[in-house]
Amino acid sequence: MESQSSNSSVVGVYDSSLSAGLDIAQYYLSNSVKGSTKQQYDRIYDIWRNFCRENDVEEFGGDHKPLVACLSFVMMQSGSYAKVEMLRAAIAHEYRIRMLSSPTTHETISVLFRGFKNAHPHERQARLPITEEILIKMCAQLYQPIHGRDGLLASVVLWRTIWRICLEYHTLGRFSDIVKLKRQDVIYESSPSPHLKIIFKGGKNDQYSEGSERVVAAHPDSQSCPVKLTINYFQFLGPSYVGYLVPSCTPQNKPNPEKAVPYSGALSDLKKLLTSLGYDSSxxxxxxxxxxGATSAAANGATDKQLKRLGGWRSDSMPAKYVDLSVPSRILLSELLHKKSHP
Incomplete structure (x- = not known):
């Protein structure tokens, strides 16, 4: 009864008029996508806004023809199906916030996108995996003498980039999950053997209702030991640090505990690091x-079921999509078979 009374008083604070309700609804609709998606939508939506301004077209009109023209121009100029798909989603989102019927749902738009695919066939090239060799080179970059003992004088950008990639490799975690981690979500435990216990909260990896806990074992003989790297990273951040573990930077180039680095910035940091190590970042x-991580685990004997559980995938076929089957990878697998047949 007490809680009901409390809830009633909270509801009573709001104006119960239709217009106030619609304003509240607009707020919730605007939050129907994640912050990272909003940022992508905001950037690409300017294309539509500028097109409408230049052609004296109503930005939130009901006619589908201006949208057909805009999307076609973007497709012809960029050749990127992903870009026009993102633009369509961003426009639909803006209409949805305003509770308007969107021209993106018109049948002509669906047919148009079919034409885009037929006229611009493109097979997406799978990105190469981070290997143990790359991780070792990254750690060597971090621990070079100029960065002091245990890399404690290195930059925030270098630390957050290497730690994030190492964690993705060893947990099969998504960027969106790892970037949400805060200091209290990563726990070092020494028993029964040194390891990290990592809690991903509210992500896609929690398919088994376990709070998506990951355990990362120490590899004392490895130059890229994730446990040692994490302990040193926590020393770098300081004992009182409680914020995001993949933080953005303050104007003084210090870690900002209140704000995680955006996806675009993190990807740019990774590509710059790979380029500095002599790799083709593209x-x-x-x-x-x-x-x-999935490729390495598979090469060392992990089954599809084990990969599925480790990565938190719902689909049985998904783990195989993350295992690299490039020529170098297949040669490595073949060599492992050869070693087993010739002890």
């Missing part, structure tokens, strides 16, 4: 860390 992407 061949690597968001899932390269996770892809590398």
């Amino acid at each position: 061949l690597y992407g968001e899932h390269s860390g996770k892809r590398g």
Whole structure:
């Protein structure tokens, strides 16, 4: 009864008029997509806004023809199906917030996109996986003498990038899950053997209703030991740090505990690091860390069921999509078979 009374008083604070209700609804509708998706929508929506302004077209009109023209121009100029798909989604979202019927649902738009695919066939190239060799080179970059003992004088950008990729590799975690981690979500435990206990909260990895807990074992003989790396990273951040573990930077180039780095910034940091290590950064992407971990686990005997459980995938076929089957990877698998047949 007490809670009901409390809830009633909270509801009573709001104006119960239709207009107030619609304003509240608009707020919730605007939050129907994640913050990272909003940022992508905001960037690409300017294309539609500018097109309407330049052609004296109503931005939120009901006619589908201006949208057909805009999307066609973007497709012809960029050749990117993903870009026009993102633009269509961003426009639909803006209409949805305003509770308007969107021209993106018109039958002509669906047919148009079919034409885009037929006229611009493109097979998406899978990104290469991060390998153990790359992780070792990254850690060597971090622990070079100029960065002091245990890399404690290195930059925030270098630390957050290497730690994030290492964690993606060893947990098969998604960027969106790892970027949400805060200090209290990563726990070091020494028993029964040194390891990290990591809690992903509210992500797609929690398919088994376990709170998506990951355990990462120490590898003392490895130069890229994830447990040692994490302990050193926590020393770098300081004992009182409680914020995001993949933080953005303050104007003073210090970690900002209140704000995680955006996806675009994290991907740019990774590509710059790979380039500095002598790799073609265009061949690597968001899932390269996770892809590398799955490939390594499969090469060392992990079954599809084990990969599915570790990665938190719902589909039985999904783990296989993350295992790299490029020529170098297949050669490695073949060599493992050869070693087993010749002890």
